[in-house]
Every structure is written in C-alpha cells, then in structure tokens.
Amino acid sequence: MTGERHGTAGYREVFALRAFRALFTAHVVSVVGDQLARVALVVLVYDRTGSAALSALAYALTFLPALVGGPLLAGLADRYPRRTVMITADLVRAAVVAAMAWPGLPWQAVCALLVVVQLAGAPAVPARSALLPALIPDSAVMRTGIAALSTVTQLGQVLGFAVGGVLVAALGPGGALLLDAATFGVSALLVAAFVPPVAVTGPHALGWWERVRAGAGVVWHDRRLLVLVGYAALSGTYIVGEALAAPYAAHLGGGPAVVGVLFAAYSAGCAAASLAVAALPESVQLRLMPLLAVGTGVPLLGCLADPPLPVVVGLFALSGAASGYHVVAQPTFVLRTPDAHRGQAVGFAITAMQTAQGIGITLGGLAAERTAPHLVTGAAGGVGVVAALVLAARWRAVQRRA
Incomplete structure (x- = not known):
C-alpha cells in the first residue's frame, strides 16, 4: 500500500x-x-x-x-x-x-x-x-x-x-x-477486549534512567525530530487567545456565553481542518505543514485592530484551522522514532508542548493585567508567526539533508 x-x-x-x-x-x-x-x-x-x-x-x-x-x-x-x-x-x-x-x-x-x-x-x-x-x-x-x-x-x-x-x-x-x-x-x-497485544522491539534490560536518557538522545540527535518538537511547542503562542477568552469576552461586552463561543470557534476550526488535511496525500501534507504553522499566528494579528465579536470569532476559527498541522507533525514524529524508544520520545514531545502552553498562558495572563486582551492576543500571534517562520526554515534545511 x-x-x-x-x-x-x-x-x-x-x-x-x-x-x-x-x-x-x-x-x-x-x-x-x-x-x-x-x-x-x-x-x-x-x-x-x-x-x-x-x-x-x-x-x-x-x-x-x-x-x-x-x-x-x-x-x-x-x-x-x-x-x-x-x-x-x-x-x-x-x-x-x-x-x-x-x-x-x-x-x-x-x-x-x-x-x-x-x-x-x-x-x-x-x-x-x-x-x-x-x-x-x-x-x-x-x-x-x-x-x-x-x-x-x-x-x-x-x-x-x-x-x-x-x-x-x-x-x-x-x-x-x-x-x-x-x-x-x-x-x-x-x-x-479488542486491542491485541503487541510486543515492544528493542532492548528491555535498560533501567529507568537509562531509558529516559536513551529516549532523550533519540530526539536530541535527530534534527528532524527536534523541529517537530518545536512545532508541538508552537501551540504555546496561539493558545494565548483561548487563555484570555474570559477577559477578551468582557472587553467585547459579552459574558460567559461569548467565552464559550470563543472556545468553540477554535475547536471547531481545528476539528474541521484536521479532517480536511488528513484527506490529502502525504506529500502534500508535508508541504503544507510549515504554511499552516505560520497560519496559526497570522489571523491573530487581526486582533490588534480590535475588531467586533463576529470578526474575532472568525479569526479564532482560522487560527484553530491552521493548527491542523498537528495531524501532520504528530504521525511524522511517531513514524520517525525507533519503536524501542517511541513511547519515551512521544512523552518528551508532549511535555514540551504542555510546558510551552503553560508558559504562553502564564505570560499572556500577566500581560493582560496591564494591556488590553486584544493587544496581547495579537502580539502572541506575531510571536507565533516569527517562531513558525524559523521552524519552517529549519524544516526545509533538514529536508534537504535527508
């Protein structure tokens, strides 16, 4: 096949x-x-x-x-x-x-x-x-x-x-x-009841710390895996809009219902785009991944202009849709890692993503104490665009070496 x-x-x-x-x-x-x-x-x-x-x-x-x-x-x-x-x-x-x-x-x-x-x-x-x-x-x-x-x-x-x-x-x-x-x-x-047992290949005699070090080494010494971890961590930029949904809704004159709409806009865009991206040939997916990653931050730049609620909802949905690049990055990462260290490597990638999200949410919340939420969201989008462009350059470089 x-x-x-x-x-x-x-x-x-x-x-x-x-x-x-x-x-x-x-x-x-x-x-x-x-x-x-x-x-x-x-x-x-x-x-x-x-x-x-x-x-x-x-x-x-x-x-x-x-x-x-x-x-x-x-x-x-x-x-x-x-x-x-x-x-x-x-x-x-x-x-x-x-x-x-x-x-x-x-x-x-x-x-x-x-x-x-x-x-x-x-x-x-x-x-x-x-x-x-x-x-x-x-x-x-x-x-x-x-x-x-x-x-x-x-x-x-x-x-x-x-x-x-x-x-x-x-x-x-x-x-x-x-x-x-x-x-x-x-x-x-x-x-x-329904998932068959599958043996794990590779060395089983490794101790706990040796296994942690081996999994970290797999990621650290593979430049392509490092870039893919970077794509996972990129979510720490565009998640700021979600994290500020409550103060952003208040800024727009709305209440809890508007908060729910903002959350739903991102999730709906992400869900729809994930299905659409997965329907493309693998080679097209890999070419689209860097473009979509940049696209997570571009719509949020529109928040700098302080648009009305319907426009903000649309911008959040577009940012969420662009985050569909994860359905390309995640399986690429999984397939790239050796089976013997795959679980450990995936654990590191998840930790990097969650750490970046925690930092983004914390910094976004602190900034929103002093600055309007639409400006913080737009600034986070700008940081995301710059980071995604750097990752795109690194991705092209490792692809050329492959």
Whole structure:
C-alpha cells in the first residue's frame, strides 16, 4: 500500500480495523470524562472552600503533573506491553477517581489524589501513540487515524465542558466523579477486549534512567525530530487567545456565553481542518505543514485592530484551522522514532508542548493585567508567526539533508 493514498479511503480503512475502533471509542469516552471531572473538581473545591483562587489551583493541577510524568513515566510504554500500560493506567485512574468521590473527603486529599490520577495517566498517551504503527502498518492510514483521534479530542473537550455543568448540577460533584471513574473502566474494558497485544522491539534490560536518557538522545540527535518538537511547542503562542477568552469576552461586552463561543470557534476550526488535511496525500501534507504553522499566528494579528465579536470569532476559527498541522507533525514524529524508544520520545514531545502552553498562558495572563486582551492576543500571534517562520526554515534545511 502507498503513503500517497487519499484520506477518504484512509477513513474507511482505519475504521474497518476493530482495534482502532476500540481505541477511538475508548478515547472518546475518556476525553469527555476528563472534562466532566475538571468541572466537578472545580465545583467541589469551590463549594468546600468558597475560594476562587483555590478552585483555580485545583484546575491547574489537572495539567501540571503531566509536565513531570511525561518525561519520567512515558518510558513505561517502551518497557512493558503498551496495551498493558494503557489498561493499567485506566484501572488505576478509575479506582483513584472513585476514591475522590468519597463524601466528606477533605478537599486537600481530593487534590492530592488528583495528582496521582494525572501521574497514572502520563504513560497512557505515549503508549497509544507508540502502539498505532503496529496496529496500522500503512502510514497514510495511520495518519488518518491520528487525525480522527485529534478531531474527536477537540470535539470531546467542547462536549465535556458543555455537558459537564449540566451533569454536575444533576448528580453533584461526587456523582460526576463516579461517572468519570466509570469512563476509565469502560476504556480499560474496550482496550482489553479488542486491542491485541503487541510486543515492544528493542532492548528491555535498560533501567529507568537509562531509558529516559536513551529516549532523550533519540530526539536530541535527530534534527528532524527536534523541529517537530518545536512545532508541538508552537501551540504555546496561539493558545494565548483561548487563555484570555474570559477577559477578551468582557472587553467585547459579552459574558460567559461569548467565552464559550470563543472556545468553540477554535475547536471547531481545528476539528474541521484536521479532517480536511488528513484527506490529502502525504506529500502534500508535508508541504503544507510549515504554511499552516505560520497560519496559526497570522489571523491573530487581526486582533490588534480590535475588531467586533463576529470578526474575532472568525479569526479564532482560522487560527484553530491552521493548527491542523498537528495531524501532520504528530504521525511524522511517531513514524520517525525507533519503536524501542517511541513511547519515551512521544512523552518528551508532549511535555514540551504542555510546558510551552503553560508558559504562553502564564505570560499572556500577566500581560493582560496591564494591556488590553486584544493587544496581547495579537502580539502572541506575531510571536507565533516569527517562531513558525524559523521552524519552517529549519524544516526545509533538514529536508534537504535527508
């Protein structure tokens, strides 16, 4: 089979694979459950403390442990069968989230258990990414599968946040957390029942620290992988618009509904573009990737002119659409890394992306304390354009050497 296959055929072929259907369904369930849990956690902490700052801290804890767990725990996906790693991570998270729902549990204990949940999940995504090439040997079809997973991640986040408030109101925070625990159980069951075990190639005698160093070395000594990590980290620039959605909505004279529209605009653009990009031949995707990366920042430059809400929504949607370059960069990175160190390498890439996003969100928030949000968003877009142009030059250079 050829890598120049068009994505339309790829979607039929990838969803014809029972193992991929199981991974896809498990991912959908987990993403929606995760967003539901975030809403429940914020409500629970706020109800028990009455502190907006502590509830915001609890929300931040849903992201921070992955910065440590990514590089330190991703190697488990290379040392043990990846299917086993995914199932174990889901079962541990199901048990811990269920414990978080225990009535009367101090909120400090809930936050501590949340850190355990996030650390337990750190090797799960690298394990899934590393497993895909073995389950889908055709690279073009695998790219299509990753596009489908990326799209459902965006849609699942929107759906989870939208439904989360309703379910938390109906079930209470404890009931919502139990529902999230059930989603992890369903995910583990689907993987156990329908995803075949695949042996990990390469040396298994490496110790934990040796494996971390080997995975880091794979990325550090491959210039193409370094550029792809740079493309992952680029998200730290255009995410600033999302991070400032609340003050930006207030600047535009809107309330919570406008905040939701701004979030949805980015996610909708990203989801639609991811499907469209994956429908192109692989060679076209690789040529488009640098252009799309530059395109994530260009629309945000329009925010400098302080346009009205409909225009801002359109600019956010265009920026989100350009971020569809991730469905090219991610499978290219996965296919480029040796199977023996693939999980660890993916963990480093995820950590780089999340670190960049955290820095972008923090700097954007600090800047918005002194400057209008539309100016901060536009400036972030400018930084993104410059960074993307540098990455494009580096990408062309490594491609020429190949």
